[in-house]
Amino acid sequence: MFVFGNVLLGTATVLDYVLWLYMWIIIARALISWVNPDPWNPIVQFLDRATEPVLAPIRRWMGWRMGLDLSPIIAILILTFLQFAVVQSLKDLALRMN
Numbered sequence: 596m597f598v599f600g601n602v603l604l605g606t607a608t609v610l611d612y613v614l615w616l617y618m619w620i621i622i623a624r625a626l627i628s629w630v631n632p633d634p635w636n637p638i639v640q641f642l643d644r645a646t647e648p649v650l651a652p653i654r655r656w657m658g659w660r661m662g663l664d665l666s667p668i669i670a671i672l673i674l675t676f677l678q679f680a681v682v683q684s685l686k687d688l689a690l691r692m693n
Contacts, residue, residue, distance in 0.1 A: 600692030607685035611678060618674045621646050625667040646670075 624642040632639045646667075653666040 597693050600689045603685055603692065604689035607682050607689060610685070611682045614674050614678050614682065617645075618671055621650070621667050621670050621674075624650075628664075 620642065624646045627639060627642060634640070649670050650666040653669050654664065657665060657669065
């Protein structure tokens, strides 16, 4: 049973790192949007393609409030919730299996 616990702990750790990295990608996208980025820049294109599937539904759900795009903040809050709720629950479950 400890093998499954270790696999679950490894999965939770990788998921934690992926969520953390994606949060920083969203932050980079938000910072880049403050300037007038070149849309043909490969980094700008990557940031757009990587974050748009998450930010677009949040934008549709929230709409534009006072001309501000708050979707990156909401996405970061959701990612933080996932890190605390899901990842920590997986880690606790894995430690109980050991």
